[in-house]
Amino acid sequence: MKYISTRGGAPVLGFCDAVMTGLARDGGLYVPQAWPTLSGAKIAGLAGKPFADVAFEVIAPFVDGEIPDDILREIVGAAYAGFSHEAVTPLVQLAPNHFVLELFHGPSLAFKDVAMQFLAPVIDHILGRAGRRATIIGATSGDTGSAAIEAFRGRDNIDIFILHPKGRTSEIQRRQMTTVLDPNVYNIAIEGNFDDCQNLVKALFNDLQFRDEVALSGVNSINWGRIVAQITYYFVAAVALGGPARAPLFCVPTGNFGDIFAGYCAHRMGLPLSGLVIATNENDILRRALETGRYQVDTVIPTTSPSMDIQISSNFERLLFEAADREAAVVERQMAALKQSGSFDLTPAQREFIAQIFTAATATRVQVAETQKNTLAATGCLLDPHTAVAATIAGQTNAPQHPIVTLATADPAKFPDAVMAATGVRPALPPQLADLTSRQERVNVLANEVGEVEQFILAHTRATKE
Numbered sequence: 211m212k213y214i215s216t217r218g219g220a221p222v223l224g225f226c227d228a229v230m231t232g233l234a235r236d237g238g239l240y241v242p243q244a245w246p247t248l249s250g251a252k253i254a255g256l257a258g259k260p261f262a263d264v265a266f267e268v269i270a271p272f273v274d275g276e277i278p279d280d281i282l283r284e285i286v287g288a289a290y291a292g293f294s295h296e297a298v299t300p301l302v303q304l305a306p307n308h309f310v311l312e313l314f315h316g317p318s319l320a321f322k323d324v325a326m327q328f329l330a331p332v333i334d335h336i337l338g339r340a341g342r343r344a345t346i347i348g349a350t351s352g353d354t355g356s357a358a359i360e361a362f363r364g365r366d367n368i369d370i371f372i373l374h375p376k377g378r379t380s381e382i383q384r385r386q387m388t389t390v391l392d393p394n395v396y397n398i399a400i401e402g403n404f405d406d407c408q409n410l411v412k413a414l415f416n417d418l419q420f421r422d423e424v425a426l427s428g429v430n431s432i433n434w435g436r437i438v439a440q441i442t443y444y445f446v447a448a449v450a451l452g453g454p455a456r457a458p459l460f461c462v463p464t465g466n467f468g469d470i471f472a473g474y475c476a477h478r479m480g481l482p483l484s485g486l487v488i489a490t491n492e493n494d495i496l497r498r499a500l501e502t503g504r505y506q507v508d509t510v511i512p513t514t515s516p517s518m519d520i521q522i523s524s525n526f527e528r529l530l531f532e533a534a535d536r537e538a539a540v541v542e543r544q545m546a547a548l549k550q551s552g553s554f555d556l557t558p559a560q561r562e563f564i565a566q567i568f569t570a571a572t573a574t575r576v577q578v579a580e581t582q583k584n585t586l587a588a589t590g591c592l593l594d595p596h597t598a599v600a601a602t603i604a605g606q607t608n609a610p611q612h613p614i615v616t617l618a619t620a621d622p623a624k625f626p627d628a629v630m631a632a633t634g635v636r637p638a639l640p641p642q643l644a645d646l647t648s649r650q651e652r653v654n655v656l657a658n659e660v661g662e663v664e665q666f667i668l669a670h671t672r673a674t675k676e
């Protein structure tokens with residue numbers, strides 16, 4: 211299995227190199243050269259199997275032997291053993307034919323754990339067998355940082371440095387990062403805001419000498435290794451609800467389009483779906499793009515679902531490539547226009563292709579809060595605001611013909627203030643995090659200066675060439 215860039219100008223790579231590279235050198239995203247498929251009988255055979263076994267069956271064709279099967283099985287088994295629910299991603303019923311797929315039982319309480327817990331040991335394994343080490347850096351406003359830190363803590367061949375804006379994350383989010391005391395984890399609080407943190411990370415990547423010296427790498431949501439792990443739960447949910455004979459509709463709270471693109475991959479692998487609903491908050495660039503044919507960047511509106519407060523939806527490029535019948539020149543032109551003028555037009559063929567399986571809808575903050583309140587009253591379930599965006603839209607379908615699955619992307623306890631404001635109930639942290647506020651913290655405060663951050667990383671990373 212080889213991977214090609216959506217912009218057609220980067221080397222064709224195998225699985226391991228695609229994972230280690232992340233963003234392709236031509237600025238594009240790696241996608242598999244061909245879609246592996248699972249037969250109907252094979253899909254039916256996944257019913258009732260443990261999550262890790264399904265994950266192995268789904269992921270193995272993409273790895274294609276580059277990691278030996280026994281090691282891959284071990285990695286997948288260990289990745290999901292740390293989830294606090296035995297089913298890993300359990301389904302909960304909200305209403306007739308409406309189910310919630312809980313993706314938040316990992317260590318950081320958000321769905322990003324499903325991907326990160328797989329990606330970290332894969333990277334560690336690839337480095338280990340090559341006798342190399344790497345330095346991972348990232349900027350976070352909260353969620354991604356804790357998922358990455360939980361996944362990379364204690365790894366032999368990787369040191370991780372996560373920048374967050376000092377005093378600007380919630381206390382829970384900060385403590386989820388700063389109370390991880392493994393020696394390979396460095397939390398850096400920057401005297402600045404989130405944009406400053408992101409700019410610092412960009413500057414570090416652009417300093418090519420530094421980049422090589424510390425073997426810098428990133429784990430943002432365009433990494434193919436993250437997408438591949440997320441395909442798994444679409445299979446798990448569909449077969450639990452009678453697939454492949456019954457075809458569920460998936461309603462997905464969407465920001466960077468990684469989660470829902472994994473659903474599209476499942477479909478291309480042969481999983482019958484009735485559709486994929488792109489659920490957005492008021493940052494609705496994707497809904498507008500599907501409705502009008504024009505992808506146009508607007509200003510970011512802060513909402514109660516901050517992980518979806520995004521204007522540029524990076525992984526959408528992968529769908530544009532498929533919808534253009536894999537003509538890289540079309541995508542290249544569209545991305546150039548986006549960079550230059552903040553917008554581009556989808557081709558009629560792309561719009562038609564996308565409409566065959568995708569729809570899009572928006573839920574406002576007021577609707578989201580109402581859904582949280584009504585769901586609690588009707589079912590006793592608390593929903594986090596991201597999940598409630600999708601649940602609002604799923605709930606607008608009257609007498610659904612197919613099972614509808616809303617993806618639940620965060621534990622309500624991660625967003626206690628928004629949940630409290632909507633429902634009057636303050637969700638408690640799960641038992642394994644109950645003592646979070648009394649745990650010891652470790653954090654390094656640095657100025658908003660590239661030089662200072664570089665010095666800090668150079669002084670602490672084990673990846674520096676001798």
Ligand SMILES: *Cc1c(COP(=O)(O)O)cnc(C)c1O
Binds near residue numbers: 320321
């Ligand atoms: C990251 C995130 C999302 C958005 O997922 P994408 O893959 O970026 O579309 C939704 N909800 C939560 C809680 C998240 O952390």
